[in-house]
Amino acid sequence: MDNLLKEKLEYVHSVLKEARIYGHACNVLSFDMETICPPDGMEEQGEVNAYLENQVFKLLKQDKFIEEAEYLYEHRDELGDFDRACMEVLHRDYAKTKNITPEQNLEFSRIFNKAFVDWTNARKNSDFSLFADSLTKVRDANIKMVELRDKDPETADLTVYDHLIADYERGISSEMLDECFDKCKKRLVPLLKKIQASDKKIRTDFMHREVPIEQQRQMAEYLLEVVKFDMNRGVFSTSEHPFTHWVSKGDTRITTHYYTNDFAASMYSIIHESGHALFEMLQPRENYDHFITDGKTLGMHESVSRMYENRIGRSRSFVSLIYPKTCEIFKEAMEGVTEEEFYEALNVVQPSLIRTESDEFTYTFHIIIRYEIEKEIIGGTLAIEDIPRRWKEKYEEYLGVSPENDREGVMQDVHWSSGFGYFPTYSMGNMYNAMYYNRMKNEIDIDKAILAGDFDTINNWMKDNVFAKADRLSPSEWIKDITGRDFTADDFLDYLEEKYTKIYNL
């Protein structure tokens, strides 16, 4: 690299370093708001967060910064892999933000922050109408943000919704999702009918026995130890909706939510969020030095979290591994429950209302419903106030269940308060991990490792194959790099078919 490039790179890094300071503060502030900030402190803290986010925006909007970053982007082939990835991200972000003024940006931030506060309140009161006004503003802000964007020939013809999807999952369009979800419906709807018609009786009574929070907390600690979550570099806390929050290279946080009548909910949210956390904790150190820790798409992230939660966490061997300790900690609740019964109960197919508590099989329907509703909202064919009605219709159509109130309906998830386009990534995640699980199993004996509690072997494989280049590749490049194959939903659908055919003796 010549001296001129080096100099420019140093300057760009110095600005990114300052931006990271503000980003760090924002990460802590928002973690705080979701875990401990008292009701009357929320609005002011939201304002503080918006202000600091806007400082980042201003730093990256400086003429000199843009000039240097764009210069480096044009010379990206002379840079190393990590620096090139960084300049590509900056270039893409620049196209998104170049026509947005700091005032507009602050206004957008305020809308999202206010929406979070309103969502919290509306959910508590199980009343969508308290959120409708903010959600309208979020939708309009999303549309406005896309309109303001610089389009290149590649993206000029995309719909607004396609832009939003691609913000979370580069290279994915609603055309691809339509095709993928159609395939899912074609194979999963008949399978669901067969499952529902099956004679197989799965015992679930014990799953709703009362379990004190203190026992569940102990279980959470045990599970974190099992998957080798590093407590020096992370913590866990509680929040309304479980999530993972990356704060800094030595600090990745996860949360869970305890329900006294559903001990498995917190167990599996802990495993899910641990997957996200491991992805952050085990990324290459070079990512920090080159400011590309944000390169992972949400689909990639969900692939990892859902692999730990489902492929591993709900596997027969994982249940075998944790069964003794589960019986010890949940002594009363697990009384008289065999290992096989526990495994089956954790995999029972039961159409339900809450996405995060749904089984692995019906989960995809929750995503399809969100996806179809999102598309209508952004496409302008569904008014905000009609969402709860549409929600009901869709749940009845696909799953045969109907929410009694907004809390178990549209208010269940926080995501829309920060915009649209996120939900499909959850399903992409399932499909990615089905693909790379098949590769992993050719290289290591996964079940043997699980049974032995040897998560180092699994985590190291993930680190070397799945985590290593995630921040530098697009999703399609990445999955091809890991598996040698193009993206497909087939592995995932094959997996579901095989697993549930066996459980339900179909």
Add this chain to the structure above:
Amino acid sequence: MDNLLKEKLEYVHSVLKEARIYGHACNVLSFDMETICPPDGMEEQGEVNAYLENQVFKLLKQDKFIEEAEYLYEHRDELGDFDRACMEVLHRDYAKTKNITPEQNLEFSRIFNKAFVDWTNARKNSDFSLFADSLTKVRDANIKMVELRDKDPETADLTVYDHLIADYERGISSEMLDECFDKCKKRLVPLLKKIQASDKKIRTDFMHREVPIEQQRQMAEYLLEVVKFDMNRGVFSTSEHPFTHWVSKGDTRITTHYYTNDFAASMYSIIHESGHALFEMLQPRENYDHFITDGKTLGMHESVSRMYENRIGRSRSFVSLIYPKTCEIFKEAMEGVTEEEFYEALNVVQPSLIRTESDEFTYTFHIIIRYEIEKEIIGGTLAIEDIPRRWKEKYEEYLGVSPENDREGVMQDVHWSSGFGYFPTYSMGNMYNAMYYNRMKNEIDIDKAILAGDFDTINNWMKDNVFAKADRLSPSEWIKDITGRDFTADDFLDYLEEKYTKIYNL
């Protein structure tokens, strides 16, 4: 007020508003570091905190801001009470910071942030030597900061240590403290000897019975309800060392620490910190609008927290009030314990090593020891590495006990990591509250209110008399405003003498 003043005031407020945003973020970041931030995230978060603190520093160092604020200070008699108080604070702060560059200030912040991290680590390892280097830097930074200050004729002759004390408690000098503590020693040393020679047997066996943390958490919730801590405007959490953190007008936080073999420790730290929190929560709304929420001195603050903790919390009537619920929540631990035994156990005099767990009577000795050691450190007659030895000597001399390690010695309190001069304020607090308690008791029947659980009456009296002007007056003006009398230690010493003479049948 004329238009020119109004205009300048508006400008000054706009800068203070921006500074408050950064201050809010710093408050959350440091709360986070004391409650949940994982070990490997601490150092980076300390750096972020220092950077943001420095942004405040820079905002208040702008030429225009200083010019306008100084102009307003010169015209302070034309301003309202709240604005005048604000300009007085700014003027005093300006004298302290005018010769400090942002680079120096950032360096100081880093020293304090690093010292906090080192303290945490040294305490965990019970090894003062891990903290010594940072503490040396803290001492030198303190001295340097005072040297760099602009002195006026009033403060020109003060010693460095006097400056540091006055930073926390305006108008107080080491000469006054020497006199005050001499008086304490003169009356308390012989009284302590009498107590130790007394035949009175106080039962304390049950105080160290094992109590699960979950029960203690329940008790904390009950106590917060009793003293009318507003959970919409505050939260409580846990940390190594209990503290109160003001974040914003709708957000005041307290922490406690649970010890399974000492249930009273968390009970009384909860009451103590609630006192601090009530002081913040019940201050005049005008304080926020005029940016003078920081006007309370630490002595004032400690007077309130220690009034709730001791004068109220350890009174016979308070014990009567909480006894039934205590027996209910701590069923096993309180088995066979009478109300009178509980009261006596909460007031037993027992020379011990840990300040925060010490009894109300010997507490003053802990402060005197810290004070005397501080004075030697800043005066240059005690080397940092000799502190543990000196600590041992003093504890043996005054209390007849000796720490076995640094954790129960010099490492017990966090305060020195942010500088010297704080500790004497704890004792000032006891003396202030003894004075205003005597006034309150002339106006309301305190014991009757406590017995009835009527904390509104007490809190309202405090609000109207103690809290209302605290941010606008110096400690000496304030105590005179409340009580009509000049500061004296006599009320406090009289109170101790009366209470303990009765308990120990002297």
